[in-house]
Amino acid sequence: MPELRASALVDAPVPVVAGALLDTSLITAFGVGVPGPLLCLGDVLTGPFGVRLTVTRADLSGVSAAGDFLELHTDLVATGAGTMVVDRVSWTSVRGVVGRFADVTVGRGMALRVLEKRSASLARRCEELRAARVVVGAAIVRDGRLLAQQRSYPESHAGQWELPGGRVEPGEKPADALVRECVEELGVSVVVGEQVGPDVPLKKDMVLRIFSAELADGEPEALEHNAVRWLTAGELPGLDWLPADRVLVPALQVLLN
Incomplete structure (x- = not known):
C-alpha cells in the first residue's frame, strides 16, 4: 500500500490545532461531504469518485479516517516551537502500468497539493482560534x-x-x-x-x-x-x-x- 507523508509546524498549542482539525470547513473546500460543522467519531465523509471514509479518531492526538482503499491520518506532536502536524495518506494500488501511473500522478501529485493547501488553511484557522x-x-x-x-x-x-x-x-x-x-x-x-x-x-x-x-x-x-x-x-x-x-x-x- 503506497503512502505519502507530509509535515508542517504550526505556531499554536496542541489543543488549538486539534480543535482546528475538527472544523469541517477545512475539508469541504476540497469537495468532501460531511454530516455537520464538526468532525465527530463515526462520521462518514464522502468524496469524489464515490470515496467514503469513516472517522476513526478525533482527539488531542489528531484525526484519522479510513475506507475500503484509502486511509488518512493526521498526527499531532507538541514541540517547543508549536505543534508538528504530520499527515499520512495511504491507498490501495491498482496493478499494472495504469496503477503505477495513478500512484504517481493522481496519488502522490494530487494528494501532496491537497495537503499543502490544507496546511495553509489549518495555520490560518489556528491563528483565528488562538484569538477566539x-x-x-x-x-x-x-x-x-x-x-x-x-x-x-x-x-x-x-x-x-x-x-x-x-x-x-x-x-x-x-x-x-x-x-x-x-x-x-x-x-x-x-x-x-x-x-x-x-x-x-x-x-x-x-x-x-x-x-x-x-x-x-x-x-x-x-x-x-x-x-x-x-x-x-x-x-x-x-x-x-x-x-x-x-x-x-x-x-x-x-x-x-
Whole structure:
C-alpha cells in the first residue's frame, strides 16, 4: 500500500490545532461531504469518485479516517516551537502500468497539493482560534460518573444535554468563569483542574474549552436546566448531546476510565 507523508509546524498549542482539525470547513473546500460543522467519531465523509471514509479518531492526538482503499491520518506532536502536524495518506494500488501511473500522478501529485493547501488553511484557522472568545465547560466527576445537564432553551436545543459552563467575561480567567457558572447553574462550588480534550470551534471567533472539576461544596441542582444526571462512561455515546459536547465524548470517556 503506497503512502505519502507530509509535515508542517504550526505556531499554536496542541489543543488549538486539534480543535482546528475538527472544523469541517477545512475539508469541504476540497469537495468532501460531511454530516455537520464538526468532525465527530463515526462520521462518514464522502468524496469524489464515490470515496467514503469513516472517522476513526478525533482527539488531542489528531484525526484519522479510513475506507475500503484509502486511509488518512493526521498526527499531532507538541514541540517547543508549536505543534508538528504530520499527515499520512495511504491507498490501495491498482496493478499494472495504469496503477503505477495513478500512484504517481493522481496519488502522490494530487494528494501532496491537497495537503499543502490544507496546511495553509489549518495555520490560518489556528491563528483565528488562538484569538477566539472562550466558552468554558466543567467535566465534573464523582465516583466514576460525569455530570451532565439537559437544556430547556432555546427551542432548537431543548432536551439535549451539555456540560455545565458558560462564557468567559472580559478580564475574567477561564477557571474563575467556570467556578461562577457552576454556582449559577448548579448551586455548587467546584475546584477546577486540567483541560480535557481539544478546543472545540463554536463559531469563527469562539471556542468551547472543557476542564476537569471536582465538587467542593453542595449537591448539583438543575437551577437553569430541565435536569441533571450522573453518567457512566458507557452511557456517554448514547446521550443526545449538543454537537460541540458530542465531539468531546471520547476525551470524557478517557477521563472516566
